[in-house]
Amino acid sequence: VWSEVMARIMYTAGIRKKDRFQNAFGYGLFTGAHGFEKGAQKIGALVIPTSSGNTLRQLQLMKDFETTALGCTPSYAAYMAEVAEKEGYDIEKDFKLKVAMCGAEAWSDEMKRKIEEKWGISTFDNYGLTEIIGPGVSVECEEHDGLHINVDHFYVEVIDPKTGEVLEPGEKGELVFTTLTKEAFPSIRFRTKDLSILIEDECSCGRTLPRHVRLLGRADDMMKVRGVIVFPKQIEEAIMKVEGTSENYQIIKYKSGVMTQLKVKVEPDPGFKGDKNDLAKRIQDQIYGILNLKVGVEIVNIGDIPRSTGKAKRVIEE
Template structure:
């Protein structure tokens, strides 16, 4: 099922929509947002200079620090009396990034999320349990309003209290789970500990996952654990929240709602715009937001764009699965390493579970990495031969992919911390 006819516009129709909306957005921020007026003047650009879509490259880029420098409301294009909701980041690494929505923005947001959950298979017949944390975080309420837009019954469960999650899931007949992939795996683990089979004793059909990156190996773990069809969606609070892009059932990339978000791929070091299919940093310009329109936001996420028509019938551009973030890339002895590369290896190695931790440290002047991973069967720890063989296997697999040696530490099941929100996999001790 396709939710909106805009998802099937041909390329020229889409470009025409994007250009008109881009021109309107540049004019609005020039007139309404002092930060952008100053940035545009510094580049010698006026709204009338945007005559083609390619002219988007004339515009200044926006970074997260700009939100902090203009905290709380300096980037807003409307007054507080026009705002009907605020959200914000946690602010754990500085001032929080504050975002806001007009009534029309909330309508746009619900429409964008409605498209994504429809892509994933959710319909008005489903019961959707949202196991994201509610609050200033955009994920839970963002998904809720989109699910309600398509008519699904929503259980606003929030995160935590896992056994109660499972009771509600069973008693209410939940068919769609909305959470981070790592928390979904933890719930399945607790279901089995309670003496139930996630596939047979519960009614889940769909997993709509986001909030953290995941690999194809993680998708397989989720589908094997739950017997569901698992999809991933993408967004961030600075852009709107969830609703920027999501996977359809063809599973060949995440469709971007490009009548609302214009994507580019740049070289993260030079800022040069890259071509179709080339991997680089995703940059997004919002073209329908009223309260907080954003020009060329540097997401730090590494991906690529693909424009050919999808087997599902949608013509919107697709972004490949996020390979990592330019700011979470670890440089170890001159080698670029993404946590997602390590996850892919671990989840494809028999005998170990999906929970792991990456420690980076210095030994003398050299960068070193230790990967701590749980075993599926604790009895392996009692067999030196089995333990040594499994350690060598993981070490060899990682060396093949990363090109460097890693220390491997195997621990008992249920040893590592579980996360109800976004998983924290990397500990950098340097």
């Protein structure tokens, strides 16, 4: 089923047998890379399994293999263009890239336009989630007017996140999926917390699969950082595992260039006598152990984190 739906969404994005698909999603426990590999192989395209990171090498391989299609998070596609410019590549002459399939993160229309302009390519948003199958649930077509949902495999509903009531096409609510063909680990009415709208009209591309609009946000406090799902609670859990920390901490979400990054400020326990750098390192290791994400940790003085008489504001955007 996965190869089938992945091949379908990649074909919709224009990927064919002659294409060379650079798979810059992170291989490992993250579903993205494995799904795109299966889809590209089913189409018969060449897969260049670069995994994430090492941007200099990504660009060198992209040039040497004449990569025509790229799969990665949107922030990484933008970052790669930045590095390519800095390294003196002539993007138009040095690369043969035509298409990028981005996903695994929320990305604005501005971000999408920026990636398309910098690379001179089309980008295709796609949607999916580990609990349902990974990528492969829906994808943009060449009209770029919403994402076609593979409803023969995933039954879709949009509900009011508060009441649970099923909404009509055109109404904004939470996407809910039921798997129709998946074996061993089916999901029934899985609530995604992702907000979107179903589109009623037929698409001018001719495909009859129904569509939803690009994601409009979340109904909870989940963040995506470099393709990794982060709940503030997981960071709290990591901090609390380390001896010498207090319950006063703050998560700061900020932009470094186009990449969304996190850093964490933690007050030590009043009785803490040890080395602050060592404490920061241990917190960082614990966060990495849980999230597989390197997050900067700063140990601040006691009293530096604003106290709250109600619900503490744990996540700050800078």
